[in-house]
Amino acid sequence: MPTSASTSTNRPEVLISLLRSESKEVKVKSLRELKNQIIGNRTKKLSYIKLGAVPKILEILSSSDDSESSILIQSAATIGSFACGVDVGVKAVLDSGAFPHLIRLLSHLDDKVVDAGARSLKMIYQSKLAPKYDFHKDGNMAFLLSLLNSENENVTELGASIITHSCETSAEQKVLCEAGALSRLLILLKGSLNQREASLDSLAAMTESNSEVISKFVGLDSGRALNSLTELLKDRYPRTRLLASVCLIVIGHTSPNYLQDIGIKTKLIMILIELLEEPGRVGDEVPFALANLIADKEDLQQLAFEINALDKLCSFLHNDTIHTKRLKGILLAIAELCSRLENCRARFMSMQALNLVTNALTHDCAEVRSAACICMRSVTRSVKNLSAGHFLDDMIVTPLVQLLHDQCTLVQVTALKTICNIVVDVTNRKSVFIQCGGLKELVLLSKSMDSTLRLNSVWALRNLMFLAESNNKERIVSEITASTLTSLVCDPEPSIQEQALALVRNLVDGGISSIEHVFVEGGIIINAVGRQVRNASKSEVCIQGIYILGNIATGSESHKEAVMHQLLQEAPSVLLKFLKCSDARLRVAAIWCVVNLTYPGGPGSSVRVARLRDSGIISQIKSMVNDSCLDAKFRVRTALEQCKPVLGCLGVKLSATNEQDHF
Amino acid sequence: MSMFRVFISHLTDIETMTTSKKVITREEWEKKLNDVKIRKEDMNKLVMNFLVTEGYVEAAERFKMESGTEPDIDLATITDRMAVKKAVQCGNVEDAIEKVNDLNPEILDTNPQLFFHLQQQRLIELIRNGKVEEALEFAQEELAPRGEENQSFLEELERTVALLAFEDVSNCPVGELLDISQRLKTASEVNAAILTSQSHEKDPKLPSLLKMLIWAQNQLDEKAAYPRINDLSTAILEDPAV
Numbered sequence: 001m002p003t004s005a006s007t008s009t010n011r012p013e014v015l016i017s018l019l020r021s022e023s024k025e026v027k028v029k030s031l032r033e034l035k036n037q038i039i040g041n042r043t044k045k046l047s048y049i050k051l052g053a054v055p056k057i058l059e060i061l062s063s064s065d066d067s068e069s070s071i072l073i074q075s076a077a078t079i080g081s082f083a084c085g086v087d088v089g090v091k092a093v094l095d096s097g098a099f100p101h102l103i104r105l106l107s108h109l110d111d112k113v114v115d116a117g118a119r120s121l122k123m124i125y126q127s128k129l130a131p132k133y134d135f136h137k138d139g140n141m142a143f144l145l146s147l148l149n150s151e152n153e154n155v156t157e158l159g160a161s162i163i164t165h166s167c168e169t170s171a172e173q174k175v176l177c178e179a180g181a182l183s184r185l186l187i188l189l190k191g192s193l194n195q196r197e198a199s200l201d202s203l204a205a206m207t208e209s210n211s212e213v214i215s216k217f218v219g220l221d222s223g224r225a226l227n228s229l230t231e232l233l234k235d236r237y238p239r240t241r242l243l244a245s246v247c248l249i250v251i252g253h254t255s256p257n258y259l260q261d262i263g264i265k266t267k268l269i270m271i272l273i274e275l276l277e278e279p280g281r282v283g284d285e286v287p288f289a290l291a292n293l294i295a296d297k298e299d300l301q302q303l304a305f306e307i308n309a310l311d312k313l314c315s316f317l318h319n320d321t322i323h324t325k326r327l328k329g330i331l332l333a334i335a336e337l338c339s340r341l342e343n344c345r346a347r348f349m350s351m352q353a354l355n356l357v358t359n360a361l362t363h364d365c366a367e368v369r370s371a372a373c374i375c376m377r378s379v380t381r382s383v384k385n386l387s388a389g390h391f392l393d394d395m396i397v398t399p400l401v402q403l404l405h406d407q408c409t410l411v412q413v414t415a416l417k418t419i420c421n422i423v424v425d426v427t428n429r430k431s432v433f434i435q436c437g438g439l440k441e442l443v444l445l446s447k448s449m450d451s452t453l454r455l456n457s458v459w460a461l462r463n464l465m466f467l468a469e470s471n472n473k474e475r476i477v478s479e480i481t482a483s484t485l486t487s488l489v490c491d492p493e494p495s496i497q498e499q500a501l502a503l504v505r506n507l508v509d510g511g512i513s514s515i516e517h518v519f520v521e522g523g524i525i526i527n528a529v530g531r532q533v534r535n536a537s538k539s540e541v542c543i544q545g546i547y548i549l550g551n552i553a554t555g556s557e558s559h560k561e562a563v564m565h566q567l568l569q570e571a572p573s574v575l576l577k578f579l580k581c582s583d584a585r586l587r588v589a590a591i592w593c594v595v596n597l598t599y600p601g602g603p604g605s606s607v608r609v610a611r612l613r614d615s616g617i618i619s620q621i622k623s624m625v626n627d628s629c630l631d632a633k634f635r636v637r638t639a640l641e642q643c644k645p646v647l648g649c650l651g652v653k654l655s656a657t658n659e660q661d662h663f
Numbered sequence: 664m665s666m667f668r669v670f671i672s673h674l675t676d677i678e679t680m681t682t683s684k685k686v687i688t689r690e691e692w693e694k695k696l697n698d699v700k701i702r703k704e705d706m707n708k709l710v711m712n713f714l715v716t717e718g719y720v721e722a723a724e725r726f727k728m729e730s731g732t733e734p735d736i737d738l739a740t741i742t743d744r745m746a747v748k749k750a751v752q753c754g755n756v757e758d759a760i761e762k763v764n765d766l767n768p769e770i771l772d773t774n775p776q777l778f779f780h781l782q783q784q785r786l787i788e789l790i791r792n793g794k795v796e797e798a799l800e801f802a803q804e805e806l807a808p809r810g811e812e813n814q815s816f817l818e819e820l821e822r823t824v825a826l827l828a829f830e831d832v833s834n835c836p837v838g839e840l841l842d843i844s845q846r847l848k849t850a851s852e853v854n855a856a857i858l859t860s861q862s863h864e865k866d867p868k869l870p871s872l873l874k875m876l877i878w879a880q881n882q883l884d885e886k887a888a889y890p891r892i893n894d895l896s897t898a899i900l901e902d903p904a905v
């Protein structure tokens with residue numbers, strides 16, 4: 001039997017049995033020992049939770065009266081420690097019904113008991129698992145304000161933690177604001193270090209996306225409240241600087257007019273970049289704040305780039321022992337920096353940082369893998385590098401393709417979005433991707449039950465098909481199969497229908513042999529396309545469908561005939577409906593069809609013109625010579641020109657389509 | 664801080680008066696220093712801040728009584744903090760951990776690095792006392808799980824366990840872990856964490872003032888010869904070398 005490490009240490013089972021002792025002294029002693037065993041020690045917490053220690057301790061807490069201060073202190077502290085850092089622990093504490101008993105301690109006469117109760121409650125509220133505090137419930141707001149107004153620091157911090165944890169909706173922000181929480185938080189901002197940090201967290205929660213609360217805050221303290229925040233940017237404590245920055249970022253996102261000064265923006269970026277060096281929690285959280293600050297703001301991205309943010313961020317990628325959370329944040333911040341600016345992407349490539357991000361694709365943590373994908377997706381927006389074929393490389397493609405069967409759906413989706421960009425490649429290196437097994441994986445995912453996976457895999461297939469050489473088209477089509485393609489065209493999700501149709505559109509782009517692909521197996525594909533064109537309610541779906549038919553109409557006589565059949569089989573025809581449609585994009589697409597169907601020279605062209613005339617198409621087109629859309633107007637003239645018989649041969653080929661990114 | 668602003672502004676006066684390196688005599692210098700006004704209460708606060716931060720609780724109590732200076736922290740907490748510090752310095756790490764947890768259980772629960780260093784110090788003490796078996800078991804049970812959670816802890820743990828592999832630890836590459844300075848390092852880390860948890864600065868202000876004095880003298884050295892303070896403990900003005 002193993003001996004314990006220290007003679008004074010009791011085994012968990014023994015210790016738990018000692019808790020039941022009649023002697024108060026033994027009880028306090030064993031509670032304290034248990035507390036000392038679990039503080040800072042995840043493993044021990046888990047094993048005690050398994051042994052059912054939490055409800056036993058709660059029983060002691062709830063059955064002790066106010067005179068037993070030391071039992072109250074030790075049991076509350078132990079419960080608080082169970083709720084610290086371990087989700088299972090928070091759950092066990094909540095399940096045991098600890099809340100009312102800990103709250104009872106807040107009104108105890110002994111300050112030490114109050115401290116213990118407040119600290120434990122604070123621990124619980126720092127967890128996402130804690131139940132939301134209902135600000136609207138009778139008496140709750142008054143109680144919360146009494147916490148914020150308390151003389152006891154731990155109690156005021158608890159009040160702030162409750163706000164940080166539970167204030168989410170604008171209604172909650174408003175009711176808190178009306179109750180005076182905002183001005184109280186502003187006072188705490190001038191309190192001790194701990195109060196200041198708790199208050200900054202709460203202020204961020206209360207002002208998030210709420211311009212009304214923000215303007216109220218800005219007006220506080222005769223208009224000096226915002227100044228108090230900016231002053232804290234100079235604070236000597238790194239965490240305070242970070243939290244003040246986060247608050248200002250939140251305010252700036254919703255009410256940019258308060259953060260217009262370029263000076264303050266530059267300052268924020270500089271502070272955050274400087275804080276990247278901080279060890280521990282601060283340094284781990286900084287990259288997220290930076291990413292948030294520059295998200296979707298090209299001017300700030302440029303500013304950050306100019307003060308070397310990219311170099312600094314990339315330098316962390318060289319560090320092998322970097323904390324997982326920090327690595328994730330850094331990848332996301334790089335992703336934001338490179339999301340729009342080509343000069344950032346160029347610098348990124350020149351620093352050879354791509355290899356480092358590629359390494360992160362195989363990281364143990366799913367969130368890091370996903371962040372690495374997002375980062376790579378930003379970088380691969382670079383048309384210049386795409387055209388140079390820099391991304392279709394075994395070293396990059398292989399790990400990305402691996403991620404397509406990742407256990408985590410989020411990773412699969414972000415990998416798909418990156419692949420969407422990479423396969424756009426126009427340098428005839430698409431076979432690299434196919435040889436790495438990427439095509440097989442995409443096709444597999446296009447049959448997934450998860451609609452997001454389906455959507456993004458079809459999107460990637462569409463881009464892979466974009467301007468693909470005919471042998472690659474062959475491989476793609478035979479891998480997908482006509483029947484899968486047909487069912488994707490008829491997918492229940494309109495967005496997937498649209499991508500599947502765009503995929504077919506890229507397939508038929510490129511000569512008669514390409515067009516033949518949609519006529520296999522009794523024409524199931526073209527029939528599906530026709531059905532969608534006639535029945536779909538979403539314009540984007542119809543547009544893709546008509547362009548497919550327009551492209552097919554550049555083919556042989558029988559191809560044109562098939563298109564006529566799809567477009568004119570109802571009366572009034574779907575073609576007429578689109579020509580009369582208010583959506584100019586649909587009108588232009590429909591006129592393209594007419595142009596290609598009436599292209600003179602073929603043996604059947606005059607017959608087709610006659611049929612179009614019979615179904616009212618030509619007279620409709622005549623009425624469109626002054627169409628408000630210039631493009632439509634121009635095509636209408638061509639179509640009318642062609643309806644007079646002249647010599648000619650082929651139709652006009654319509655462009656293929658790719659949409660590189662999901663902005 | 665006001666004292667230094669005045670002081671430095673005097674120095675800049677001197678700077679603008681000279682183009683080459685100017686010599687300032689003792690009389691001139693003392694006259695200038697006499698013109699600088701320092702408030703007594705500011706001095707007292709600096710002294711109190713030093714006593715409190717460094718943990719001289721009895722001296723702080725006396726000083727509070729005699730000078731009427733209010734400390735910015737509850738003096739009772741200093742006693743607790745000093746007891747923790749002393750326990751680490753004497754090698755009673757387990758006792759120190761229990762005391763910190765009584766003071767504020769959040770400190771070690773939310774500061775994995777400090778917790779690890781204390782446990783590491785416990786391991787070092789076991790090894791120092793020749794309790795090899797106990798040390799191994801402790802390393803395996805308490806420290807190894809922390810190493811699994813954090814790569815850098817694992818490396819430190821390996822370094823510590825390496826102490827067991829050497830016969831003459833005083834002469835081995837990781838021998839410094841057994842040094843008294845390792846205890847002091849750990850003790851000051853706990854001390855700082857407790858102070859931070861009490862919203863108190865972890866360093867006293869007085870040393871930074873002296874650092875600024877040295878910096879200011881170094882700046883001035885390039886421009887003038889003046890009575891310098893070389894020995895901080897006596898603060899004697901030494902005649903300029905002419």
